[in-house]
Amino acid sequence: MGLLDEVEKIAGAVVAVEGLEKVDSDPSFLAKAAAAVAGFEGTGALKDFINKEEGEGEQKES
Structure with missing residues (x-):
């Protein structure tokens, strides 16, 4: 998924x-x-922040 990550960053720049x-x-x-x-x-x-928050939310539910 490295290519998609770069596409997202380029879209953010645009x-x-x-x-x-x-x-x-x-x-x-x-x-x-x-x-x-x-x-x-x-x-x-x-994106890193959102992924971190989603990971913490899943841990709290368990």
Whole structure:
């Protein structure tokens, strides 16, 4: 599932850049790059957090 993980991160980067363009009509290249990196890293961190919470929830039910 490594490929799907990378696709999710890339999608997060694209969504972050699109969101920036909705807020700022003419963002600089640096702002777009920062949004892409934040989206890429944020997607991975969010997925890890969700997986951790799901694992704790299953342990509490047992």
